[in-house]
């Protein structure tokens with residue numbers, strides 16, 4: 358199962374762009390074994406922990422997550438024989454918690470009003486009380502997070518587009534996907550433009566994404582990589598999720614809908630080019646969202 362991480366398909370979104378000289382592609386990250394983009398950094402942070410000696414037999418892996426990293430940690434923890442304990446904001450949908458618990462990991466809930474910043478605070482106090490018990494990868498500050506995307510996501514996009522990518526559009530959570538992939542694409546071609554996708558305010562329904570101006574800034578974030586920012590409203594992302602299901606046959610998660618809204622805006626401004634975005638997960642964890650009933 359570990360060797361199945363990465364190597365995800367790059368899908369063409371043909372219905373979203375009218376200009377034949379502009380192509381729009383999305384990397385379908387739900388093809389990873391844990392069902393999301395977070396398999397890549399979770400596995401790399403665990404393997405880096407083992408290499409550095411910080412993760413040894415008998416230690417419990419602990420981290421703050423909005424869900425998908427937790428699912429990946431729980432899955433790899435079960436496969437590799439490590440206990441896993443996760444702190445998740447209480448407002449995150451129940452499906453992720455159920456999946457995490459199904460892998461045998463334990464979940465603690467943090468204050469829903471404080472988001473993932475509150476979950477981080479709770480993890481830090483637990484680790485401070487028993488430092489010898491825990492391995493705390495700290496996905497917001499761990500270079501192995503963005504390096505996973507530099508080594509795999511970015512590399513795969515270069516290969517799959519034969520280097521023709523001109524614009525990379527990506528949401529910001531821990532910022533690992535944006536930072537690592539942008540660094541690799543810009544290393545290959547300094548003209549590649551990286552566009553960060555942001556919720557349009559601090560209170561939003563774009564699970565997995567952070568509103569950077571009102572949040573604690575992750576240590577791995579590098580604002581010098583940002584060539585542009587696109588703000589997306591939750592309702593716009595919901596509408597795009599429905600459209601992708603009904604017009605492209607792709608049932609994606611809400612942050613994928615937000616990424617597509619932003620990527621289509623960029624594509625519409627271009628005369629020619631190749632826009633690549635990321636679909637972090639699929640829609641199966643979001644089927645209880647009320648927008649499906651409207």
Ligand code: PMP
Nearest residue numbers: 425530531532533534565612637
């Ligand atoms: N979308 C979803 C659904 C996620 O779970 C995450 C991870 N928090 C992201 C987007 C953002 O990815 P990253 O942490 O690499 O910025």
